[in-house]
Amino acid sequence: MQKQSKTIYLDHAATTAVDPRVVEAMLPYFNPQYGNASSIYGLGQEAAEAIDEARRTVADILGCQPREVIFTSCGTESDNLALRGVGWARRNLGKGNHIITSPIEHHAVSHTCEHLKKHFGFEITYVPVDKHGLVDPDDVSRAIRDDTILISIIYANNEVGTIEPIAEIGKVARQMGVPFHTDAVQAGGVLSLDVDQLNVDLLSLSAHKFYGPKGVGVLYARKGVPLLPTQTGGAHERNRRAGTENVPYIVGLATALKIAHEELEAHNQRIATLRDRLIAGVLESIVEVELTGHPTNRLPNNASFVFKYIEGEAMLLNLDLAGICASSGSACSSASLEASHVLLALGLPHEVAHGSLRLTLGRENTEEDVDYVLETLPGIVQKLRDMSPLYSN
Numbered sequence: 519m520q521k522q523s524k525t526i527y528l529d530h531a532a533t534t535a536v537d538p539r540v541v542e543a544m545l546p547y548f549n550p551q552y553g554n555a556s557s558i559y560g561l562g563q564e565a566a567e568a569i570d571e572a573r574r575t576v577a578d579i580l581g582c583q584p585r586e587v588i589f590t591s592c593g594t595e596s597d598n599l600a601l602r603g604v605g606w607a608r609r610n611l612g613k614g615n616h617i618i619t620s621p622i623e624h625h626a627v628s629h630t631c632e633h634l635k636k637h638f639g640f641e642i643t644y645v646p647v648d649k650h651g652l653v654d655p656d657d658v659s660r661a662i663r664d665d666t667i668l669i670s671i672i673y674a675n676n677e678v679g680t681i682e683p684i685a686e687i688g689k690v691a692r693q694m695g696v697p698f699h700t701d702a703v704q705a706g707g708v709l710s711l712d713v714d715q716l717n718v719d720l721l722s723l724s725a726h727k728f729y730g731p732k733g734v735g736v737l738y739a740r741k742g743v744p745l746l747p748t749q750t751g752g753a754h755e756r757n758r759r760a761g762t763e764n765v766p767y768i769v770g771l772a773t774a775l776k777i778a779h780e781e782l783e784a785h786n787q788r789i790a791t792l793r794d795r796l797i798a799g800v801l802e803s804i805v806e807v808e809l810t811g812h813p814t815n816r817l818p819n820n821a822s823f824v825f826k827y828i829e830g831e832a833m834l835l836n837l838d839l840a841g842i843c844a845s846s847g848s849a850c851s852s853a854s855l856e857a858s859h860v861l862l863a864l865g866l867p868h869e870v871a872h873g874s875l876r877l878t879l880g881r882e883n884t885e886e887d888v889d890y891v892l893e894t895l896p897g898i899v900q901k902l903r904d905m906s907p908l909y910s911n
């Protein structure tokens with residue numbers, strides 16, 4: 519097959535193109551307004567003001583105080599700061615060393631939990647998920663112990679798109695007096711981020727998932743929640759995250775989040791219609807395929823499937839030749855041949871989990887893009903199944 523010259527990008531859960539309006543807002547802070555926000559002369563103060571404004575913008579969207587917004591270098595760092603920062607601080611206060619999480623977290627959370635367990639003696643409890651990937655708040659309630667110092671549950675799953683009952687879990691956590699963190703990296707720009715309505719104490723975001731630049735994130739940390747810095751140095755971010763602020767990227771993050779939340783309803787409606795057309799089309803035109811994640815309570819842009827008798831990797835290569843960018847499992851684990859831990863936690867057998875495909879829509883996608891996938895994918899699946907020793911029709 520000849521590689522198609524056109525590209526249809528259907529991997530918006532992996533990353534998004536930076537919105538030109540965001541680039542425009544960022545540019546002055548590379549040059550001429552390149553000052554260090556810690557400097558007292560005018561150039562530095564211009565940078566400090568730009569950061570202040572960005573912090574207010576983010577705080578407005580989260581419904582929190584600007585001082586509760588910490589800028590970081592990415593979603594991964596935000597997750598690390600929440601887990602390690604609160605874990606270490608509360609343990610030092612003699613509150614215990616037990617953390618509750620789910621088996622469908624992004625590696626930024628799950629590997630951090632495993633690291634805290636292996637190298638720092640923390641205990642981790644994984645509450646189960648059902649076949650759609652939903653956490654039951656009652657299971658969280660039952661898992662809480664006297665020595666539980668933190669609960670961390672993902673807001674919306676990056677592989678299968680299931681949206682968790684965060685406000686209910688947060689209510690349980692609050693009743694029991696345990697700080698609650700949510701990894702909202704996939705929810706940013708798509709779902710409500712109101713931290714009071716969500717009953718969360720800590721929330722992670724990453725700009726490159728909502729048409730902002732890669733390499734900048736946010737950790738919201740509710741006032742009063744103890745947090746030790748994981749990176750020490752200067753007094754930046756009120757002593758919670760040392761390092762000269764990345765002014766253009768912070769401005770880019772705030773601009774991107776503002777635009778995404780202004781356009782949220784119209785965007786979600788349009789994208790969910792395309793998603794439903796894609797899901798219905800795949801399920802109608804291909805046999806032995808299953809939608810993964812919750813049938814309705816899912817991110818508006820996520821269409822994820824498992825196809826029996828084929829490997830996700832082979833599908834991706836063939837789709838790439840056809841000009842379609844997609845992913846199998848999460849972008850981070852797609853280089854490994856291990857089945858996705860998320861799909862296994864949903865109860866799928868290994869061999870089925872290997873045939874996963876995630877198509878995630880975004881701003882620039884059209885009905886024609888969806889129709890092109892629906893014309894192309896059945897032939898690819900059939901070709902790969904015809905080559906599979908496991909498949910007989």
Ligand code: PLP
Pocket residue numbers: 531532591592593594595597624626672674675676701702703704724725733735849
């Ligand atoms: N959490 C979730 C749910 C994600 O999807 C990702 C990125 O894919 C991350 C955390 C990590 O964010 P970053 O790429 O900014 O480190």
